[in-house]
Amino acid sequence: SAVISQKPSRDICQRGTSLTIQCQVDSQVTMMFWYRQQPGQSLTLIATANQGSEATYESGFVIDKFPISRPNLTFSTLTVSNMSPEDSSIYLCSVDLTSSEQFFGPGTRLTVL
Amino acid sequence: QKEVEQNSGPLSVPEGAIASLNCTYSDRGSQSFFWYRQYSGKSPELIMSIYSNGDKEDGRFTAQLNKASQYVSLLIRDSQPSDSATYLCAGLSNSNSGYALNFGKGTSLLVTP
Numbered sequence: 221s222a223v224i225s226q227k228p229s230r231d232i233c234q235r236g237t238s239l240t241i242q243c244q245v246d247s248q249v250t251m252m253f254w255y256r257q258q259p260g261q262s263l264t265l266i267a268t269a270n271q272g273s274e275a276t277y278e279s280g281f282v283i284d285k286f287p288i289s290r291p292n293l294t295f296s297t298l299t300v301s302n303m304s305p306e307d308s309s310i311y312l313c314s315v316d317l318t319s320s321e322q323f324f325g326p327g328t329r330l331t332v333l
Numbered sequence: 334q335k336e337v338e339q340n341s342g343p344l345s346v347p348e349g350a351i352a353s354l355n356c357t358y359s360d361r362g363s364q365s366f367f368w369y370r371q372y373s374g375k376s377p378e379l380i381m382s383i384y385s386n387g388d389k390e391d392g393r394f395t396a397q398l399n400k401a402s403q404y405v406s407l408l409i410r411d412s413q414p415s416d417s418a419t420y421l422c423a424g425l426s427n428s429n430s431g432y433a434l435n436f437g438k439g440t441s442l443l444v445t446p
Binding site for chain 1: 423431
C-alpha cells in the first residue's frame with residue numbers, strides 16, 4: 221500500500237467560496253482519483269488525475285466546479301468552487317498501485333453553510 | 334447504468350459466527366471486484382480483491398465471485414466485534430477515465446459480543 225495524506229482534514233465554509241483540498245502520496249503513482257461520499261451514501265468518482273494531462277471527469281462533474289491539478293507523480297489538488305450546502309460531503313483521494321487496487325486517503329470532511 | 338447492489342443491513346451476527354455479505358452487479362463487462370471496510374468516520378480500507386470465478390481466501394476472509402450470476406460475496410469467519418463496520422463492494426467498469434470503481438452503498442455489519 222501507500223501512505224496518503226490529505227489537507228485539510230475538515231473545514232466549514234461559507235456558500236459561494238472555494239476550497240482547495242490537497243492529496244500527497246509517499247511514492248510516485250500514475251493515477252490518482254478524487255471521490256465524493258455524501259452523507260449516508262457510497263463513493264462516487266469525480267475525476268481521474270494523471271500527471272501531465274488534463275483530468276478526466278465523470279458524468280455529472282465539470283471542470284469549472286471541480287478543477288483539479290496534478291503537478292507531479294506524488295501530489296494532486298481538488299478545488300470545490302462556488303460552494304453550496306449541497307457540496308457538503310467527504311472528499312477522498314485514492315491511488316492505484318497495482319492490479320487496479322485503489323487505496324484511499326483519510327478524506328476531507330467539508331461542511332458548507 | 335452500471336450498478337452495484339448491496340443490502341444495507343444492518344447485519345447482526347454473534348461473536349465467533351460467520352458473517353456473509355452479498356453483492357450483485359449489473360455490468361457484465363466488470364472483471365475485477367473489491368471489498369472495502371469502512372469504519373464510521375474513516376476512509377475505506379481495501380480488504381479483498383477478486384478477479385476470477387471461485388473463492389479467494391485471506392485469513393478470516395473469503396471472497397467469492399460468480400460471473401455467470403453476477404454475484405460477489407464476502408465471508409468473515411470467527412467474526413469479532415472489531416469487524417463491526419460498513420462493507421463496501423466495488424466493481425471495476427469502463428468510464429470516461431478509462432475505468433472506474435463503482436461502489437455499492439454498503440452493508441452495515443454488527444458483531445455482538
